[in-house]
Amino acid sequence: MNTTPTQKTPDVQIKRRHFLAGVGGLTFAIGLSEGLITGAFAQSNDSKASLSAWVTIGYDDTISIMTPTGEMGQGTLTALPLILAEELDADWSRVKPEYAPPNPQIFGNPHPILNGGQATLASIAIPGYFTKMRIAGAQARRILMDAVAQKWNVPLSELSTEPSTVVHASSGRKIRYGEIVRFATMPAEAPKISPEDLKPANRFRLIGNKSIGRLDVPSKVNGTAQYGIDVQVPGMVFASVLESPMEGAKPDFVYSADALDIPGVLQVLPLPFGVAVIGTTVEATRAGRNALKIQTTWNTSGAVASIFDSELAKPAYERHAKDPQAKPLDHFKRGDASTSLQSANKIIESSYWTEHCYHAQMEPMNCTAHVAADEKSAELWVGTQTPFLATVVAAGILKTTPDKIRINQQLMGGGFGRRIAADIIAQTVVIANAIKKPVKLILSREDDMAAARPRPMTFHRMQAALDPQGQLVGWHHRIVAENVDALAAPPRFNARGGRDYIGWNGMEIPYYNVPNVMAEGVREIRGMRVQPLRGIGSGHNKFAVECFVDEVAIARNMDPLAMRLDLTQQEPRAQAVLQAVAEMADWKKLRQGRALGLALGEYHGTFSAGIVEVSLNKSSGKIKVHHIWLSVDPGLVIQHDNVLAQLEGAAVYGLSLALIEELNIQKGAVVQSNFNDYPVLRMSDMPEIHTRIVSSSAPPTGMGEIGVLPIAPAISNAIFKLTGQRLNHLPMSPKRVKKVIT
Amino acid sequence: MSSVSFTINGKAAKVEVEPKTPLLWVIREHLNLTGTKFGCGIAACGACTVHVNGQAVRSCAVAATGIAGKTVTTIEGLSSDGNHPLQRAWVAEQVPQCGYCQSGQIMQAATLLAKNKKPTHQQIVQHMDGNICRCGTYSRIVKAIQRASKEV
Numbered sequence: 001m002n003t004t005p006t007q008k009t010p011d012v013q014i015k016r017r018h019f020l021a022g023v024g025g026l027t028f029a030i031g032l033s034e035g036l037i038t039g040a041f042a043q044s045n046d047s048k049a050s051l052s053a054w055v056t057i058g059y060d061d062t063i064s065i066m067t068p069t070g071e072m073g074q075g076t077l078t079a080l081p082l083i084l085a086e087e088l089d090a091d092w093s094r095v096k097p098e099y100a101p102p103n104p105q106i107f108g109n110p111h112p113i114l115n116g117g118q119a120t121l122a123s124i125a126i127p128g129y130f131t132k133m134r135i136a137g138a139q140a141r142r143i144l145m146d147a148v149a150q151k152w153n154v155p156l157s158e159l160s161t162e163p164s165t166v167v168h169a170s171s172g173r174k175i176r177y178g179e180i181v182r183f184a185t186m187p188a189e190a191p192k193i194s195p196e197d198l199k200p201a202n203r204f205r206l207i208g209n210k211s212i213g214r215l216d217v218p219s220k221v222n223g224t225a226q227y228g229i230d231v232q233v234p235g236m237v238f239a240s241v242l243e244s245p246m247e248g249a250k251p252d253f254v255y256s257a258d259a260l261d262i263p264g265v266l267q268v269l270p271l272p273f274g275v276a277v278i279g280t281t282v283e284a285t286r287a288g289r290n291a292l293k294i295q296t297t298w299n300t301s302g303a304v305a306s307i308f309d310s311e312l313a314k315p316a317y318e319r320h321a322k323d324p325q326a327k328p329l330d331h332f333k334r335g336d337a338s339t340s341l342q343s344a345n346k347i348i349e350s351s352y353w354t355e356h357c358y359h360a361q362m363e364p365m366n367c368t369a370h371v372a373a374d375e376k377s378a379e380l381w382v383g384t385q386t387p388f389l390a391t392v393v394a395a396g397i398l399k400t401t402p403d404k405i406r407i408n409q410q411l412m413g414g415g416f417g418r419r420i421a422a423d424i425i426a427q428t429v430v431i432a433n434a435i436k437k438p439v440k441l442i443l444s445r446e447d448d449m450a451a452a453r454p455r456p457m458t459f460h461r462m463q464a465a466l467d468p469q470g471q472l473v474g475w476h477h478r479i480v481a482e483n484v485d486a487l488a489a490p491p492r493f494n495a496r497g498g499r500d501y502i503g504w505n506g507m508e509i510p511y512y513n514v515p516n517v518m519a520e521g522v523r524e525i526r527g528m529r530v531q532p533l534r535g536i537g538s539g540h541n542k543f544a545v546e547c548f549v550d551e552v553a554i555a556r557n558m559d560p561l562a563m564r565l566d567l568t569q570q571e572p573r574a575q576a577v578l579q580a581v582a583e584m585a586d587w588k589k590l591r592q593g594r595a596l597g598l599a600l601g602e603y604h605g606t607f608s609a610g611i612v613e614v615s616l617n618k619s620s621g622k623i624k625v626h627h628i629w630l631s632v633d634p635g636l637v638i639q640h641d642n643v644l645a646q647l648e649g650a651a652v653y654g655l656s657l658a659l660i661e662e663l664n665i666q667k668g669a670v671v672q673s674n675f676n677d678y679p680v681l682r683m684s685d686m687p688e689i690h691t692r693i694v695s696s697s698a699p700p701t702g703m704g705e706i707g708v709l710p711i712a713p714a715i716s717n718a719i720f721k722l723t724g725q726r727l728n729h730l731p732m733s734p735k736r737v738k739k740v741i742t
Numbered sequence: 743m744s745s746v747s748f749t750i751n752g753k754a755a756k757v758e759v760e761p762k763t764p765l766l767w768v769i770r771e772h773l774n775l776t777g778t779k780f781g782c783g784i785a786a787c788g789a790c791t792v793h794v795n796g797q798a799v800r801s802c803a804v805a806a807t808g809i810a811g812k813t814v815t816t817i818e819g820l821s822s823d824g825n826h827p828l829q830r831a832w833v834a835e836q837v838p839q840c841g842y843c844q845s846g847q848i849m850q851a852a853t854l855l856a857k858n859k860k861p862t863h864q865q866i867v868q869h870m871d872g873n874i875c876r877c878g879t880y881s882r883i884v885k886a887i888q889r890a891s892k893e894v
Contacts, residue, residue: 073840073877213836220841221832221848222824223777223817230776238771263743263760282771283763286783362781362789362842362876413779413842414876445782641836645882649839652878675786675874683880684871 055140061178063090066100068107069120072415074704075642076125078215086206087137091164099409102387120385123702135193142191147184210640228383228410231368233438239431240285242275242292243447245669247529248303251275255295259288276431304527305668317480320522321461328520329499332508335516340474344465348555351461353729354540355662356454360680363413364448367428370438377404383412385419393422394429417532421453446673453531454663456482460544464552474516477507482530483523506538511571535708538603546599546713560598573633576694577609580631585611597718601709605701608632610710614718621734625687635698643703644691650707656681658712748809751819759806766790766801777817777845788873791846792816798853817845831890839877847873851887855894
């Protein structure tokens with residue numbers, strides 16, 4: 001990967017080229033919808049049909065494969081082309097991935113979360129695109145084979161393929177794909193490929209091949225990998241923004257003289273979202289921003305958050321958890337939880353808190369934009385999880401149409417959900433439109449944190465009903481929090497009647513055989529700019545669910561593993577990961593001065609179970625996690641090592657969230673400012689992590705979120721086993737631990 | 743404006759900058775060596791780590807004027823062809839995920855192996871603790887350093 005600003009992502013509007021003499025390749029554009037061919041088919045790229053995947057083969061045998069998602073470390077820049085290449089029977093050493101342009105009609109993800117939208121989020125690239133890209137690969141292969149059958153006048157059934165080569169076994173003839181594209185003609189319509197035409201798993205050469213690494217790794221060890229922040233455009237100036245401390249706060253008094261005195265500062269622009277400093281160097285804009293910071297005041301009269309304090313608000317959240325007037329909306333229900341609680345022999349109750357937390361992606365938010373002189377088109381260079389949204393937002397600002405916005409996707413130095421919101425893209429377009437020069441906006445870490453789009457603060461009230469035999473027959477989970485979907489996906493939020501798809505994710509427990517379940521949410525409106533964060537709602541909800549499962553097990557005098565195995569008898573995949581992790585950690589073995597805790601995670605069809613081994617320094621309150629064991633069932637494994645890498649990485653992210661991270665909010669503003677007061681997990685806090693993939697024949701599922709889920713509840717469960725005290729508030733920082741355990 | 747002359751990746755460089763300009767921005771935007779990354783600006787994350795006269799420093803917290811006459815090495819200059827034992831080990835262990843912090847990690851690790859060819863696990867952790875990896879690749883960083891230490 002070595003993209004440069006001048007090397008554009010391929011354009012939907014590439015001119016029709018017929019047989020490409022002199023061009024050096026042939027482009028397949030393959031129409032797909034719902035995974036099957038329905039759309040028109042065109043050799044060139046200017047078709048208006050529902051095109052969805054492209055393969056370009058050069059005369060030199062290079063194969064370019066479009067990747068519809070961005071790359072933020074999750075590995076889909078390798079895994080998605082690999083899936084297509086498998087069915088194409090491509091020589092992997094000649095495959096080059098390219099970013100597909102934002103065009104959901106063609107490159108949309110059919111997964112229900114996106115329903116045809118094009119974005120990189122929620123661990124749905126592999127499950128969503130798996131069939132779609134296999135069929136695209138098989139269609140391209142069939143076109144090549146048909147061309148050879150015609151040329152050699154042999155039946156298609158006598159042809160087969162080897163990597164990037166069509167073979168006629170009976171005559172011993174072979175021809176490379178790069179040669180075929182020189183004479184191939186395009187069929188009038190796309191070859192029909194049905195799922196039965198696809199390779200059976202036992203013939204995979206690329207999928208699951210442990211010798212294939214990630215394509216982007218070599219560029220990430222020698223400095224050549226290009227991220228959004230690295231973009232250089234001729235004639236470019238720089239910008240910094242002193243970010244408004246909360247949504248709706250506008251700069252009130254801006255004393256710009258000191259900033260303007262700084263050599264290289266060209267302009268100070270008060271804008272609705274903050275104060276922009278434009279200059280000829282980064283250092284000038286940063287110094288200008290610092291000069292402004294001292295004296296700028298904010299008008300918060302239009303900011304809902306201005307009266308929000310994350311500590312002072314807590315009693316109201318707790319009240320709303322019990323308030324019958326609070327009008328909860330249901331998220332997941334089974335049977336009649338309310339009756340089961342009323343008629344229970346015994347009711348167990350508990351509650352849990354989680355704090356706001358910050359993505360802390362290592363690359364601060366940035367964007368480079370150039371708005372044309374007529375203000376009707378723009379070019380952007382940015383690493384974004386939502387390129388199509390970016391075109392819509394930019395077009396909205398410029399009062400033009402999204403097709404006039406060209407996006408040059410860049411590598412992302414971490415996303416974790418932060419690069420879903422288009423806020424910084426919008427800011428850059430506003431600034432670029434004001435100055436009519438290419439401009440690179442780089443936020444300082446302090447502004448990145450001030451403009452955090454955090455995981456919401458959440459409160460959970462849990463109730464369980466036991467029948468006279470002690471069986472768990474009823475489950476009630478109410479979350480009280482700001483709703484992420486209300487900000488991140490308003491159309492979906494409204495269509496679902498105000499249910500928070502993101503924030504409530506993970507409250508559902510279909511895999512636990514509890515006959516009566518009600519999981520519901522109560523909305524707080526506090527003006528915080530809450531957004532999805534790695535783990536989605538499951539990051540906080542599984543903390544409540546899995547701690548509470550242990551609390552019920554303890555009340556029933558049952559072993560937590562035995563109870564989970566009992567509750568998941570209908571779900572063999574859950575049983576398999578539980579049994580695997582218990583074996584890995586030697587669950588029954590007692591540890592001197594240490595204890596084990598267990599939790600089960602499920603996220604959109606991926607199962608994982610985790611066990612942690614902890615000790616506690618009672619005088620400092622510091623929890624030490626010595627070991628993490630994780631088993632996972634991600635269905636079919638596309639890239640074995642990357643599945644493990646994602647699991648390890650998410651576990652570390654989850655560990656940092658569990659033990660360290662919290663954003664405090666006072667008068668609507670984030671209190672913390674940088675890694676000095678918002679520490680994240682470092683190497684010295686690392687446990688040994690042991691991972692195992694439990695194979696299953698299920699279709700592939702996502703790996704980005706799942707490793708986060710079991711960590712926090714497993715730690716709380718382990719500390720209970722060690723001390724008999726329940727830590728029910730994330731993060732389990734020393735300060736909070738000492739309040740509970742003395 | 744100050745004129746600062748120094749050596750970077752074996753070549754002579756001369757830049758005209760404001761005296762307080764951090765070395766980081768000189769490297770990234772004036773000299774267009776963008777492998778060195780900006781993460782925090784307060785020497786708290788290690789993403790901007792480069793070598794000055796062979797020592798690992800946080801280039802965001804060093805004024806460019808302070809390096810006049812000195813020798814700077816960035817990730818682009820660590821090896822002529824990306825074949826430093828650490829770089830090979832980083833590929834072999836498939837360390838990078840988003841990759842953003844890894845230039846800094848590798849440059850930090852290189853100064854450890856330069857003075858201690860066979861570091862213990864504890865010495866590795868102590869040396870690397872100032873470098874944040876938000877993707878959580880710490881275990882693989884340790885493995886890669888151990889792998890490289892067998893070669894140097």
